[in-house]
Amino acid sequence: MKFEVAHPVNARLLKFATLLCLSLLVAACSEDKALPAKASAETAAPAAAESLNKSPEPPEPAAAEQSTAAPDPFPAPGKPEQPASSPPAVPAPASSEEVQPLQNYMDAVHGDRKGDLIFSAKQDLDLDGYDEIVLGYGDLDEAEPQYSVVSELYVLxxxxxxxxxxxxxxxxxxxxxxxxxxxxxxxxxxxxxCGLTNGGGMSGFEVQEVSGNQVLDKVYSASPTGTGEDEILDTNNDGQLDTYMQYRNDYNTFNYALNRTYEMESGEFVLQATKVEIPEYPQEIKEVILQYLSLTVLEVEQSPETEERLARLWTGSAGTAAAAEDLGGWREALEGYHSEIRFDIKEKGPEAEASLSYTDGNKQKEEHAMQLHLVKGAAGWQIDGLELIPGQGSVQ
Incomplete structure (x- = not known):
């Protein structure tokens, strides 16, 4: 067999042509696969960089969950209670073994519950480790729920x-x-x-505390005569009530307008001031006597204007001045029934003598009397002597 040796140059060209074709073929295949990956990498890189530099945002609450969430059946202090027109709702139990807590407490109430559930609250009121539950039943005022009256209150x-x-x-x-x-x-x-009212011209309030196994009055402020305005206030806006005020102006105060202010001191409310609206100094002897007796019977405390007026009305020695307890029997006659007091006034120059008497309303019809001496000075008529005369027995 005869072998022909190829020319060296031709052999190298052939080899080079073959390698070039193979390289082009491989490059074409690789480019088809690499192009999508390269594009994906170029797109993902900026997004990853942005996510690393950006703080994660909290997930937004689902609107559906917000709209269907059940209200808190037992609001805490400082959190608005459910309006009376919408009695507190209790979330439905997750299983048949669970019970609705509010209904459980309602079932524990003894006696007949009257009306609608107006108020409910649950909290450890006395900090003994156990929750107290307050339930108020009454008549729901749908037009003005805030005025719904609670007729029965339970504390559990x-x-x-x-x-x-x-x-x-x-x-x-x-x-x-x-x-x-x-x-x-x-x-x-x-x-x-709770607020107190007679449905007319009186407003007051009551504050109760849980002490041991009892519920006691901490503060009770309401006029016994059915007229007056009392309110409790948070004067420093720190969420804790610290002051309450009483306003009185009726026959029980002899129609003097009184404003009393009480403030918290060492856990108790203490009278701080009483503002009394006293009219101008009286000019008639009868009015001088009536003003002196009524202001004395009132026993107004912490009232500089009352002390000043009494000091002008009475000029006698301090030991002979009448005290409120001495005039206790005269109060009913003074409370808007001045016509029942009989006056006998004898004026002589700058001096006057006055005899007063009244008959009490009991069966004995006992008569009470007093003698007063007055002098007239630059300030007008003033009392410098008073003597109470013991009861005269029955009057026929």
């Missing part, structure tokens, strides 16, 4: 599942409304507040 305690009744207020007296849980200045426990 949940002792690890055992529900104990601490108090049941069946109502009576002034109407109760506007129940809420409150804090008093610098006291750790929580209190029960």
């Amino acid at each position: 305690r949940d002792m690890d599942g055992e529900v104990v009744e601490l108090a049941h207020d069946p109502g009576g007296g002034y109407q109760k409304l506007g129940f809420k849980l409150i804090r008093l200045q610098d006291l750790p426990q929580t209190f029960i507040y």
